[in-house]
Each structure stands twice: as C-alpha cells, then as structure tokens.
Amino acid sequence: MTEDPKPEAGSAGTWARLRAGFPYLLAAGLFVLGLVALYKLLAAVDFADVVAQVRATPWSTVGLALAATAASYISLVGYDWSALRFIGKPLKLPVVLAGGFMAYAFGNTIGLSAVSGGAVRWRVYSALGLDGYDVAAVSTFAAVSFGVAATVVGLGALAVHPGALAAVLPLAPGTVRMLALAGVALIALPLLWASLRQGCVKLGRFSLRAPAPGDLAAQIVFCLGDIGFAAATLYLLMPANDLGFATFLALFAAATMAGVLSHVPGGVGVFEAVMIAAMPASTSIEAVAASLLLYRLIYFLVPFSVALLALASYELFRSAGAHLPRGQWGRAVAAADPGFRAVEGIAPLVLGSMILGAGLWMSVSSILPPTTEAARAAEALFPLPFIEGSALASSVIGAALVLLSFGVMRRALAAFWLALVVMETGAAVALIQGVDLDRAVFLAAGALLLLPFRHAFHRHTMLSHATLTPAWVALIVALIAGFGFVLFFAHKQTPYAHELWWQFAVNERAPRALRAVLLGSLVLGLGALLMLLRAPRVVPDPPDAEDLAAAARIAGSGDNPDAGFALTGDKSILVSDDGRAFVMFAASGRSWIAYGGPVGPADAAEDVAFAFVDAARREGARPAFYEVRAADVPIMLDLGLSLHKMGEEAVVDLTRFSLEGSARKKLRTTHARALRDGLSLDWTEPPHTAPLLAELGTVSEAWLAAKRAHEKGFSVGRFDPAWLNRWPVATVRHAGRVVAFANVLVTDSRTQASIDLMRQVETAPPCTMEFLFTALMLRLKDEGYAAFSLGMAPLSGLSPERSRRLWDRFGALIYRHGRSFYNFEGLRAFKAKFDPDWRPRYLAAPSALPPLLTLADAARLIGGRSDRRSAERRGSDRRHEA
Incomplete structure (x- = not known):
C-alpha cells in the first residue's frame, strides 16, 4: 500500500466525483434558493424588529410552546412503541422512551436521521435481542408513518380550508378541496381496507403489511399527536391572525413536506419561505419571522440540548461510579440504562454537531449589530481596537469551530482538545465583544459537556488529513451562503460601497461585519483547502512485504481467522497509523471493496475504517465492506453505510x-x-x-x-x-x-x-x-x-x-x-x-x-477479473509522473 500525494489525471475520476457529489450540491443549491426567496420575502423586515419581537414573547407563551413540543416528542416515541408491538417485539417503556427520544432529538436537529436515528435504534434494539430486520422494520415503520400522517393531515386540513394555500397555489378553492379529498381517499381507503383484511398495501414495486385495526388506531393517535402538537408549537408562537388552527395545520403540513422533499437538512430556509409566503397579508412579517426563529429554537434545539445534557449526566454519573437511587425512580433509570449505553456510540456525531452550531453562532454574532443595552454600553466603554478585534476574533473562532467539528465527528483526539480550548476562548471573546452573557454561558457549558466523553476520542490522526466528502463541501458552501444572507439581511439599510471596507469607528457596524465575513470565509476556505491538499492519497497497489508482515501479526493475534485472507496477496492492505489494525480491499470498477470489517482492536479498527472510506470517496469510488460480521455493524453505521444481508455463516x-x-x-x-x-x-x-x-x-x-x-x-x-x-x-x-x-x-x-x-x-x-x-x-x-x-x-x-x-x-x-x-x-x-x-x-x-453495481464489481474480484483499465490507468499515471 502506498500513498500518493499527487492528483490522479484523467476525466473519469473527476466525472465520478461530480456524480457522487451531485445530490449534495443539489441540496446546497436548493438551500441557497430558499435563502434567496426568504430574503425577498423579508425585504421590508428590519433585523432589530425581529429581535425585539423575540424578546417580547411572553414567558407563558414560551412555556406552552415547550409543553406542546414535549407532547409532540412523546408522540414521536409512540412511533417506535407501536412499531415494536407491530413486529411482535415489545420492549420496556423506559428503554423505548430513552432510545426513541434520543433518536428523534438528535436526528431531527442534526438532519441526518438515516445516520443518527438509525444508528441509535440499531445500538439500542440490537443489544436487547432484535436483529437487523427488526431494527429496519422499526425505522421504516416510523418513516412511513410520518410521511403518511403529514400528507393525510395536510390534505385533510386543506379540504376543510381550501384557501389556506391560495398564496402559493394557482388553483380555485373548489379544485383544491376536490384534489385534497381525492388524495386523502387514495391514501386512507386502501390502508383501512388492508388493515381490516390484514393484507398489504402496494406502492409500486414495494408492499407494506398493514397493521391490525387496533394498532392502526394507536398509530393514528400518535400521528395526529406528532403533527398536531408540532403545528401547535408554532401556532402558539405566531402573532394574532385570522387563521384558525385547521387552516394553519394545512400550511404547516405543506411547509413540512416541502422541507422534506427539498432534502435540505431540517428544511432550513425552505420551510420558512413557504410559511411566510402562505401567511395572510395582514400579518406582521416581523412577528412571523420572530415566531419561526423561536420555533426552531424550541422544537429543535431545546430537545437536542436536553438529550445531550441527559447523556452527559449519565456519562458523568457512570464514570464517577455512583449507585442508582432506590425505589421506583432508580428502577426506571436502571431499565433505561441500555438506551443510554447504546447512544454512547454516536456521541462524537452529536458533539460535533454541537460544536458546529457553536461555530455558526460565533460567526453569525460577529456580523450582527448589538441588540441589548449591555452590548451597546460595551461599545461605548471599550476602545475601538477591542471592538474591532473582538469581532474579527469571533469570526475566526467560529470558522475554527466549524472546521474542528469535522475532526470531532471523526473521533480525533486532537480535535477534541482543540475544540475544548477554542470554545473556552470563544466564551471570553463573547464577554469582550459585547458582554454577551448568553453566548459566553453557552460556550462554557458546551466545553464542560465535552469532558465526560473523553473516552470516545481515541483517533490520533492529523486534522489536516480529514478528507472532505461531497456532503462536507456542500455544507461549507451552504454555510458561506448563510453568512451572506445574515450579513445582507442585518445590514440592508447600509448601501454597499467600496469605502466600507476601510471605515473604522465604533458605530460603523456594517464595515466591521464585512471584514468579519471576509476573514471567517478565508479561514473556512483555507482550512478546507488544507484538508483537500494534505489528505494522503491511497493507491490500491498489491501489498509489499512490510504490509503482509503487519497484517500477519495483527490477524494472528485476533480471534477472526478470516482475517488471514489478507495474506493471499491479491488485496491491498491499509494499516492504521499506530500499526494495530488494517483493512484489506481491492478496487474494481468504481468500487473499493474491503473483505470483511476492519481487523484489530476496536479503537484502531474504527480509525482505519474511516481512513479507508475517506480514501475511497476522495478517489470518487464507492466504499463497501463485503461479508461484514454482526459485530462490525455499529462501525458500518457510524461510517454512514447501509447494510444488505448477503447470507449466513x-x-x-x-x-x-x-x-x-x-x-x-x-x-x-x-x-x-x-x-x-x-x-x-x-x-x-x-x-x-x-x-x-x-x-x-x-x-x-x-x-x-x-x-x-x-x-x-x-x-x-x-x-x-x-x-x-x-x-x-x-x-x-x-x-x-x-x-x-x-x-x-x-x-x-x-x-x-x-x-x-x-x-x-x-x-x-x-x-x-x-x-x-x-x-x-x-x-x-x-x-x-x-x-x-x-x-x-x-x-x-x-x-x-x-x-x-x-x-x-x-x-x-x-x-x-x-x-x-x-x-x-x-x-x-x-x-x-x-x-x-x-x-x-x-x-x-x-x-x-x-447494491447491484457493487456486487458486480465484487463478482469480478472473486472471479479473478479485476478492473484492468483501472490498473493500467494507475500505471500510466505513475509512468507520467516518473
């Protein structure tokens, strides 16, 4: 196995990378379009008015919105509870509550439910005796239930109030009602018929077994609770208007489905644009924007924070060796223990998302004008260099946290410690920038939350070797676009001029914001470029004597004899940096296929598995693991891969x-x-x-x-x-x-x-x-x-x-x-x-x-017919470089 720092020539690899990255670039493009539409809808809105509306929201209203959010999440957990009953594998309620709440709280906020939510369910339910089919059935049941519920509820509400979407649908109310009723009947009647007959509902090539009438009734209750309470959360925060709840429910369901169909994480930008466009013209747009901002905080960030705090408390409690309290409360905590233990595996993903959010907050804060009296007083008290320097420092710290979040999600130990230091530094800068106690407390608390999870970070990889996947590239593009949206929205009253870049004064906030965005974007772009240029390129060459010796030593000390197939000589061997684990693989077509899972101790095996997937994706190839054992499934889920059963050993x-x-x-x-x-x-x-x-x-x-x-x-x-x-x-x-x-x-x-x-x-x-x-x-x-x-x-x-x-x-x-x-x-x-x-x-x-293409590539490898064109191309490249 060799590492080649030079880029591979040829358009085939570039085209493969473009095809692999197209879905992510499409999502980023839809996000940007959503921001453009949102910016036009908010053209007459002043940022200061939005902040004032948020601060003026009564605490009683916030409390009711929090209660509605809690009821919605209980309904979401009900999906899992009813799904487990549906497949005949009911579990104890505390376990379902712990695992289900964690899955939805993290999955909804991160926007990667297929990865985070599925990983949580696998870890929780497989540890309690459920197999891969059971976990897949629970996940599918929940996803289908949500999709059907949102569609039926939205269409039903639209049938009652067909004029709800008049602002965005160029159809007569009678036509809208007729289409909505037809849609409800098309979905509900076959489902009810299949439930009564205990048959299947066919959706194209797929068929779904309908639940029994009792289970279907329970599912309807959970679905109505999920959609209804989620809509009620936003409805409570909205300003007074002429919309009844049923009409508002139709708007909410339509906006939710638009966000889901856009594939933008959380539907950010798309959901807001639909809601603002559909609201009555008499409604204050500033109040609607403030309500949507509060809704995002209450419905997404609060459950995420509660789940993270609960998980950190559990980690701290267990590491301290404390004993569970006696009585009913202690028994409940003990019953939920498998749920908390299972979630430990996705802690780096969750913490990385928290650090990413902290970085965004720091970056955005550097370009927003002060909104509190304390912040305005700080501008008057501190000298100009402090004000200018703190804004630029906040932007740099935010960009650094965004880059470090990549390494934290990849379990890098260096990223963990650096993120800890940078967050504490950010708390100090927040105090200097404008006596921003909220931000300082948040950053300091976030740093403390990292400490109980130290054991989850064991990768000693270089930060500059973190390969940026198309998803990360799309995320960075979306972040820069988001910064631009915030900059122009917050300072729309200031006409742009070239002189703005060189204006320095305490009250010149727009020039300061421009400089902060420029510096933050430069740090973000240069950091991403460093990752792209410094990540080692793995060339799938036949193993040399050193590779074979390392593989023989690692395989011989383990308990999996199939690891010995690394010594056949027909597969490349990628050894971890510490020499304790390896992945054996071969390239065929557009696939890099590893035989079995990574071999070696758990921490080193995970390290080399990430390195293999990164290297394959960098080359525009499909990473795959062939004949993976059940013990390796958690690593595969952490890598974001999907499982397909090949057979049984x-x-x-x-x-x-x-x-x-x-x-x-x-x-x-x-x-x-x-x-x-x-x-x-x-x-x-x-x-x-x-x-x-x-x-x-x-x-x-x-x-x-x-x-x-x-x-x-x-x-x-x-x-x-x-x-x-x-x-x-x-x-x-x-x-x-x-x-x-x-x-x-x-x-x-x-x-x-x-x-x-x-x-x-x-x-x-x-x-x-x-x-x-x-x-x-x-x-x-x-x-x-x-x-x-x-x-x-x-x-x-x-x-x-x-x-x-x-x-x-x-x-x-x-x-x-x-x-x-x-x-x-x-x-x-x-x-x-x-x-x-x-x-x-x-x-x-x-x-x-x-995975038909991957299996076809694997069949060529097993048949001894590897991709000669790839080998010839690599040989041609090396001759050209020589």
Whole structure:
C-alpha cells in the first residue's frame, strides 16, 4: 500500500466525483434558493424588529410552546412503541422512551436521521435481542408513518380550508378541496381496507403489511399527536391572525413536506419561505419571522440540548461510579440504562454537531449589530481596537469551530482538545465583544459537556488529513451562503460601497461585519483547502512485504481467522497509523471493496475504517465492506453505510460438538462407514514438504478440471505453495494416497478456526467431504479450539416478508430458484448436518438501494477479473509522473 500525494489525471475520476457529489450540491443549491426567496420575502423586515419581537414573547407563551413540543416528542416515541408491538417485539417503556427520544432529538436537529436515528435504534434494539430486520422494520415503520400522517393531515386540513394555500397555489378553492379529498381517499381507503383484511398495501414495486385495526388506531393517535402538537408549537408562537388552527395545520403540513422533499437538512430556509409566503397579508412579517426563529429554537434545539445534557449526566454519573437511587425512580433509570449505553456510540456525531452550531453562532454574532443595552454600553466603554478585534476574533473562532467539528465527528483526539480550548476562548471573546452573557454561558457549558466523553476520542490522526466528502463541501458552501444572507439581511439599510471596507469607528457596524465575513470565509476556505491538499492519497497497489508482515501479526493475534485472507496477496492492505489494525480491499470498477470489517482492536479498527472510506470517496469510488460480521455493524453505521444481508455463516460450537446422541446418528453412521472404507485424516503443520505440495497439486488440478473452473480470488484463497505454507493442512487419505484436502485458517487465540480450499478427486468415496469436516472438527476440539466456521451459505436467511426490502426479495428469489447456476439450498442443507449457529453476514454499501453495481464489481474480484483499465490507468499515471 502506498500513498500518493499527487492528483490522479484523467476525466473519469473527476466525472465520478461530480456524480457522487451531485445530490449534495443539489441540496446546497436548493438551500441557497430558499435563502434567496426568504430574503425577498423579508425585504421590508428590519433585523432589530425581529429581535425585539423575540424578546417580547411572553414567558407563558414560551412555556406552552415547550409543553406542546414535549407532547409532540412523546408522540414521536409512540412511533417506535407501536412499531415494536407491530413486529411482535415489545420492549420496556423506559428503554423505548430513552432510545426513541434520543433518536428523534438528535436526528431531527442534526438532519441526518438515516445516520443518527438509525444508528441509535440499531445500538439500542440490537443489544436487547432484535436483529437487523427488526431494527429496519422499526425505522421504516416510523418513516412511513410520518410521511403518511403529514400528507393525510395536510390534505385533510386543506379540504376543510381550501384557501389556506391560495398564496402559493394557482388553483380555485373548489379544485383544491376536490384534489385534497381525492388524495386523502387514495391514501386512507386502501390502508383501512388492508388493515381490516390484514393484507398489504402496494406502492409500486414495494408492499407494506398493514397493521391490525387496533394498532392502526394507536398509530393514528400518535400521528395526529406528532403533527398536531408540532403545528401547535408554532401556532402558539405566531402573532394574532385570522387563521384558525385547521387552516394553519394545512400550511404547516405543506411547509413540512416541502422541507422534506427539498432534502435540505431540517428544511432550513425552505420551510420558512413557504410559511411566510402562505401567511395572510395582514400579518406582521416581523412577528412571523420572530415566531419561526423561536420555533426552531424550541422544537429543535431545546430537545437536542436536553438529550445531550441527559447523556452527559449519565456519562458523568457512570464514570464517577455512583449507585442508582432506590425505589421506583432508580428502577426506571436502571431499565433505561441500555438506551443510554447504546447512544454512547454516536456521541462524537452529536458533539460535533454541537460544536458546529457553536461555530455558526460565533460567526453569525460577529456580523450582527448589538441588540441589548449591555452590548451597546460595551461599545461605548471599550476602545475601538477591542471592538474591532473582538469581532474579527469571533469570526475566526467560529470558522475554527466549524472546521474542528469535522475532526470531532471523526473521533480525533486532537480535535477534541482543540475544540475544548477554542470554545473556552470563544466564551471570553463573547464577554469582550459585547458582554454577551448568553453566548459566553453557552460556550462554557458546551466545553464542560465535552469532558465526560473523553473516552470516545481515541483517533490520533492529523486534522489536516480529514478528507472532505461531497456532503462536507456542500455544507461549507451552504454555510458561506448563510453568512451572506445574515450579513445582507442585518445590514440592508447600509448601501454597499467600496469605502466600507476601510471605515473604522465604533458605530460603523456594517464595515466591521464585512471584514468579519471576509476573514471567517478565508479561514473556512483555507482550512478546507488544507484538508483537500494534505489528505494522503491511497493507491490500491498489491501489498509489499512490510504490509503482509503487519497484517500477519495483527490477524494472528485476533480471534477472526478470516482475517488471514489478507495474506493471499491479491488485496491491498491499509494499516492504521499506530500499526494495530488494517483493512484489506481491492478496487474494481468504481468500487473499493474491503473483505470483511476492519481487523484489530476496536479503537484502531474504527480509525482505519474511516481512513479507508475517506480514501475511497476522495478517489470518487464507492466504499463497501463485503461479508461484514454482526459485530462490525455499529462501525458500518457510524461510517454512514447501509447494510444488505448477503447470507449466513455456519459456525459450529466445538465445545458441544460430538457424535454422541440420537441427534448425531446420521453423522455418526457416515463417519463410521468412512473409517470402514479406509479413510483417514492427517493434520500437517506448515511449512509443508515439496512431495506433499505436489500431491495436493494433483488433487487440486483434478478438482478444477472436473468442475470446469479456474482459481478464484479476493474472498477465497487459491492453490499456491506460498499460500498453503502459511496454514495447517488437513488431508484425507484412501489406500495411502491423498483423495481430498483442506487448508485451515487459525489464530493464536484458538477462539475459532475456518476452512478455505476444499478439494477432492472424483474417485474419492461419496462420503469423503462429510468425513473431512467431521474428523477435522473432532481434532480441532481436542486441540482446544472453541468454534469452527463452515463458511457462508449465500443468500440464506433473507426474510423479505419481514424487511419488505427490494434487495431481500431479489435475493430470496435467487436463493429459491437459482439452482440452475448455483445450488444455494443444497449448500445450506449440507452445512446444516453439523447443527451450526447461523450468523448473518452483510454487505455495507453507501446506498440503501439494491447494491447491484457493487456486487458486480465484487463478482469480478472473486472471479479473478479485476478492473484492468483501472490498473493500467494507475500505471500510466505513475509512468507520467516518473
């Protein structure tokens, strides 16, 4: 594995990167368009008036809005509660409350529900016995429920008040009512019919099993509570107007769906533009803008802060070794403990989002005029250099926090400590800039919240090696556009002139804001450029002796024998910076495919997994992990990858394996007959003699000729003396000659052994392979091995009736009817003779859609037909550089 700091030539890679980044750039573009529309709608609005309206909001109104928010989030948690009942896996209410609230509080605010919300659910529910299908069903149930609820409620309210969207819909009220009623009937009637008949609702290629009438009624209550209380939160904050709640509900639902369809995180800009455009002309726009700002704070930031504070308190409580209180409260906390423990894994994502928000607040504060008497007094008391310097420092600190949030989300230890220092510095600057106690307290409290999570940051990577993905690039573009919006909105009364840049005076706030935006943008842009230029480029070359030695050392000290496939020589090896973990992978087509998960201790494995995904995305490739074990699923979710079940691995527990008892009668009979026929098992440790390798070569050639096959690669070994000399070999002899053999992958821990090549001659007795497995497992048991892997049963265990996923339907169909080109059912039946535990294996890919292109690339690697054009292009580039 080499690192190449020079950019790769050719337009193919550039086009691939553009295609990968298009969805994010589209979202950023829609965000900018939303800001433009919002700026035009607020053309007559003064920023000072908006702030005055916010400060004038009665505390009683804020309290009612907080109560409505709490009721809405309880309804959101009800989605999970009813979904668990729907799939027949109910859990204790405290666990559902803790896990569900965390998922929604973090997911709604961060705007990455597919990552954060799904990761929380997986960690909580999988720890309590639910499998991947159950977690996927809960997530899908919640998403579909919200989509159906928002649509039906919005259309229903529009049918009652068809003129609610007259400002944005060029249709007559009668036409709007007719279309709304038709939409409600089109959605509600098939759902009700399917519920009564316990059938399925088909949506194109997909079908969803409808809940029973009782579950459907509960779901309707939760849906109405979610949408209704969320709308009530904003309705309470709105100024007095002629809109009834039903009419306002239609506006709210339409704006919410517009934000969802825009794919802009949180619908920021799009939601506000729709709401302002649809409000009656007699309503004060300043008051509406103030209400929308308060709504964002109360409905999104308050639950986020409460969830983060609860999680930090739990971390501090546990690290202090305190005991739970007795009584009902203590039992409730103990019951919710799995929920809190599960959320620990996404703490870096949540803390990074908090730091990003702090950076935005610092940057925005540097360009806003003072809005309090204390701030205005500070401008009069402090000398001009303090005022100018604090504004520029606030902008730089904000940009620094935005850049550091990337590293915090990637669990970088240096980013953690730097963010801690910068936030404390920002608190001091906030006091100097304008005696801004709110901002100073927030930053100081945020720094304190970081401390209990120190153990979650263990990556010793350089900050400048953080690769910017298309999502981060789009975010930076959106941030700069947002700064521009705030600048022009806050200082719209000041006409632009070139002289503004050089005007220095205490009351010259617009020039100061211009300079702060310029400096902040420069810091942000230069930081992003440094990340792009300094991130090491990984070239997927064949491993050298140093890579193989490191992989052999790491794999041998672990408990996963399949990690030994890194030593086949046909895969690149990416070793972590500390040399304790690695990822083995190969490039094919537009995919970089790792075999299995990262190998090594958990902290180092996570580090190298992030590095692999970063390197692949930098090259415009699809990162994927092939045949991932269930233990690696949390890392895959943290990487933002989607899971697709590939089949199940058959693992025999050797501690309870024997030929005794009625359940083993057939196996015992076959083993005894094989011994009578003269079969015997020999175990040979490496290195192997030349005569033995020659004899094994004869068997291998005969097997390949009989199967009309050629040597495979990537996920299996091949007959090669260097490869076989790394492992013990089990041979079956008949009449003194070898008729079958298998090489066995082992580790120093003897936790588990695995089998690789299994080859026999056609003249071997019919029971030879069954005898090989049986005798081998008995010997491994005597040697002290705890488990033995019989390998994968491809496409086995897929449950489309539970997951309703297109990929599972496709895979299950091939499994049942694909016997003409591969005997999937026969392979599973043979391995089932040994009574194994069936453990799921997954493909982790960037998209939730069926990963057909990634699987096609993997098939080329396994078939030994890697992408020659990519290799030739890399070779051409290196010759050009030379």
